[in-house]
Amino acid sequence: MSTAWVSGSLPVSVDADKCIADKGCTICVDVCPLDVLEIDATSGKAVMRYDECWYCLPCEQDCPTGAIHVDIPYLLR
Amino acid sequence: MSEDKSITVDVLVIGGGTAGPMAAIKAKQANPQLRVLLLEKAHVKRSGAISMGMDGLNNAVVPGHATPEQYVREITVANDGIVNQHTLMAYARNSYPMIEELDRWGVKFEKDETGDYAVKKVHHVGTYVLPMPEGHDIKKVLYRQLRKHGVEISNRLVATRLFKDKDGRIAGAAAIDSRTAEFHVVRAKSVILCTGAAGRLGLPASGYLFGTYENPTNAGDGYSMAYHAGAELSGIECFQINPLIKDYNGPSCAYVTGPFGGYTANALGQRFIECDYWSGQMMLEFYNELAGGKGPVFLKLDHLADETLTKIEDILHANERPSRGRFHAGRGTDYRAQAVEMHISEIGLCSGHSASGVWVDEHARTTVPGLYAAGDLACVPHNYMLGAFVYGKLAGEDAARYCAEQQPGEIATADIVAERERVLAPLSRTEGLSPNQVEYKLRRMVNDYLQPPKVTKKMELGLARFAEIAADLQRIVARNPHELMRANEVSFILDCAEMAARASLYRTESRWGLYHYRLDHPERNDTDWFVHVQLHKGEDGAMRCFKRAVEPYIIEVGEHERDAYSRLRIHQHEVAA
Structure with a gap:
């Protein structure tokens, strides 16, 4: 399948300094109803992998270190 | 080809949102010996339409405020007469016992100073809305009960099709793991579908695929699976369309704000509908006002006292759609100064709000032996969250009884x-x-x-x-x-x-x-x-529609009452007079 590089503003941002996924935490990945977050293999931190956000906020509210912030997706703002 | 993952249970519940956990718990309570598996596409802790909680019950039938007979009459009228009253009555009679049970489990409902439930009037005729200002914990409460009752849970499994045996009885389901793509076969004597609305049907006006009113995980999975299993579906043409904040997928929330004095108004600040309860008739007036010269439509709150608005914000910004406050902040909208622009949602299928769903009787049985449906995808009009709990209970209990009499069905290789x-x-x-x-x-x-x-x-x-x-x-x-x-x-x-x-x-x-x-x-x-x-x-594999007679009513509806929902529009000359 042909692919293209598309840049865009993503709703979920992760503060890598606060994120403790490298210590085994997967809470944000577990609670996302759309399964759009994952732990990046290189950095060991949580990242938004798919722009399929319902901005419902469990990832942000359940994060034990306050590392996640969810913005309203740009198209809706 | 690699071996399929395979598991055999008595009761398979598909969907771990609202109806599903209740169905699984009730099947286990009815017969603790049964193996009950709850399959969830996301994670049971935060899944379904109420992943972030709920701010109230829209259809509580609480003694002293409403009777089951009144409720059945109201929904019969609200749904233009096309209802099976037996299913509405099964809900209405179980409504209050379910509230009491949820209360015992730790769900918090609003009570007055004497400890009675503080029910509010939002519907056109009766009084049925029970606020839950601290309703954000409801999924946690359910999760504790699932654990306590020993329900097996499989997260991140997406059911794709139902299987039947050669006699046409339900025999299980196929599923894929959304993390590994492994193919699973679940054999079960009975299956309870609780997969929620078809919420990803229309495209929101923003164009953002996942900016839907319903949790977009609910893609209509159960409607499709029931259809391919040969079950009857009903009222599909009675779409779900909701009044929402423009560009944001949150409800206008007249249910929350109405009892505080908020209301739906046109661009001139005038009320144009008598009643903010969501019905097709209300949505038509909403549509007419949007498309007419006095549009668009607004949620008007700026006339309310500051402390009232703070209370409203505390409810609306902490339950169900907590990103709402963030959306308003981005646009510079403050309830104190501006009315909130509203619009109509994309279309969906959802019996919780309207009437489209898998056909069920008053025991949540579909037309396929061993297959049950409960919650937003089961055709029990205007059933909402409490209806999902009640029908989850009815399905779980009936499935447990059904299993006792059945041998497992064979699925053809x-x-x-x-x-x-x-x-x-x-x-x-x-x-x-x-x-x-x-x-x-x-x-x-x-x-x-x-x-x-x-x-x-x-x-x-x-x-x-x-x-x-x-x-x-x-x-x-x-x-x-x-x-x-x-x-x-x-x-x-x-x-x-x-x-x-x-x-x-x-x-x-x-x-x-x-x-x-x-x-x-x-x-x-x-x-x-x-x-x-x-x-x-x-039989030929093609989609077919047919008529089914409306069962004789068990609750009479008077000539004058029948059209109550068709008289929602407020005519300005009446206001002037």
């Missing part, structure tokens, strides 16, 4: 092989279409051709486009298990789109206000259409 091949095909392709492109096009076509007011020729054109997209499904490429899940969801959405078009074309009249407003059949016609429109997969 050929059926398993065919389903594995169908479901995994997108992973084996390297050239073709991406799931999100196909989904975007499909849902744009749904908007173009099915969004009410409905037009015959447009719906026929829609069916032609949907047939082309059906061919495109054979070209979808999934690069990983996540995209495979999305690819399967596109097929669910396509089935729902075809059902929505065919059921709408079949009913050649208008009914339920905007939900089924046909410009070329604008009048209600009780002589020919005081019936349910059913839809199923015919």
